[in-house]
Amino acid sequence: MKFKRQLFGFMDMLRFKKMVPTRRKMLAEGPNTPLPQEYRTNVLAKKLHPGYMQVELTAARFVTNTMRELTFKRVDTEEFPFFRAGQYVSIQMKIGDSVVSRPYSIVSTPRQALENKLVLAVENAGFVSGYLNEKAKIGDRFVMTEPSGEFHYETLRDNHHIVCIAGGSGITPFMSMAGSLADGDEPYSMTLFYGARTAAQLAYKAELDALTARCKDLKVVYVLSDEEQAGCEKGFISAELMKKYTDLTDATFFLCGPQAMYDFVDKELAPLNLPKKAMRRDATCCGDLPMEHPGAFKLTVHMRDEVYVLPAKENETLLTSMERAGLNAPNKCRAGGCGFCHSKWLSGSYRVADGRDGRREADRKFGFIHPCVTYPLQDMEIDVPVAY
Ligand code: FES
The missing domain is CATH 3.40.50.80 (Nucleotide-binding domain of ferredoxin-NADP reductase (FNR) module)
Incomplete structure (x- = not known):
């Protein structure tokens, strides 16, 4: 078969021939400065998604007889990340021997976040909220997760x-x-x-x-x-x-x-x-199950190189048991939706709270659980990542 030599193909060959010397010349003329340690994209990504933030309580006031408004500033840097109005943060603290956390919707606006101001409001209800409502003092420091959640307006999905x-x-x-x-x-x-x-x-x-x-x-x-x-x-x-x-x-x-x-x-x-x-x-946290005589079990937790054995109750989530024992287990929504507490199941049967199983099919198949919505039915063993 005969091929007709195309003019444009010939020109391409000529250009290709010149490519290597042209590149060598440009490299030789380029600056000798080392590559940046941090790229702008990474700096921006870190600003928008800092993971955990160190915060300090700067002001507090009651907005009703029972609801206390708490204002925070970041102390690890000078502004909060921009977020979607309607999202929440999870605030974490040590109360006694327990390491505990709760998610709260953000009251302040995304613009105020850029002024290093983030406001939450907490009712006096429950262990953690009761502490924040009654005992937290100006100057107290906490760890806070970055803003998260799907409870916000989305132009493509929602009506105007x-x-x-x-x-x-x-x-x-x-x-x-x-x-x-x-x-x-x-x-x-x-x-x-x-x-x-x-x-x-x-x-x-x-x-x-x-x-x-x-x-x-x-x-x-x-x-x-x-x-x-x-x-x-x-x-x-x-x-x-x-x-x-x-x-x-x-x-x-x-x-x-x-x-x-x-x-x-x-x-x-x-x-x-x-x-x-x-x-x-808006999702609510998964709490204790109403039970008159809940079973008492043993929960074995692998965290990096450590193994902890702690008590667990049939009506309490695995996350609650770990927090009570002072383990720093990752969590955000406490409602089965964010997947942040994603952990490996090793043994023991369990139940997942009704309507809260937000696991992907692959996670179910390969034995992963969300401890924030999982209750033990017998002794269990799990492998959990460390929060920070
Ligand atoms: S903390 Fe969100 S799924 Fe468990």
Whole structure:
């Protein structure tokens, strides 16, 4: 077979011939300076995803009789990473012999993070929250995880109009979302229904009213179940009440509050036949199971080169058992969703909390578990990475 020699192919050959000397010349003319130790991309990645942060409590005040607002600054560097309004951080500390942590939604806005300010609000409920609510002092230092979580607006997934429903302390992520909207950093319009028993239990009412006054895309409706108050609705956040203030079609719903509120709102919105993606719920931590006589077991934990044997209870998660024993086990959401506590199962049967199994199929198949949502059914042995 005969090939016709193409002119362009011939030119390519000529260029190829010159390539090596041209490269040699350019290398010889190049600067002799050593390559940078850190590349800009890596510096930026570290800034946005610092992993763990060292923080200090700089201010505290009560925003209701029972809810305490805590303001933190970073002490390992001079700003918090930018985050998505609605996300949470997990704060970690030592109380007695235990190393404990809890996730809290961020109240402050992403812009404030760049001013080295991050605000949380904590109800006086439970071991860790009770400590932060009553005992944490200005100047105390803590370890905090970087902001995480999927409870935030996503342009490609969510409708332009979002209907947010808050119950009690569930107002916290919506403060950040409303503040960020008023700062001009979000593309949505927001109608917030905020339910509480009495007006005294409405946290941040003055701040929300001020945000509403400066942002035309934000509307807030206060709903009190136990008393009549001017400027507030009386009753519960029913579909009928919501329809009075906004169009419920073509909206994405964000819910944060107690389980009873989720159940009620689910029933109210059922006739709308909303697609699953139109309903977003903030995950709550996986707590103790109600059991009268929980079994007592032995939990063997491998952490790097160490092996610990500790007591575990049938109604407590493996993470709780490790924290009580003072082990520094990694965790963030405590709800089975983030995968940060991902550990290797070695032996012993267990149960996973209902509806909380966020493991990938491969993890299930190859014996990985999330200790934050796993309860022992007998003696167990697991291999856990060290948090930091
Ligand atoms: S801490 Fe998030 S899955 Fe366990």
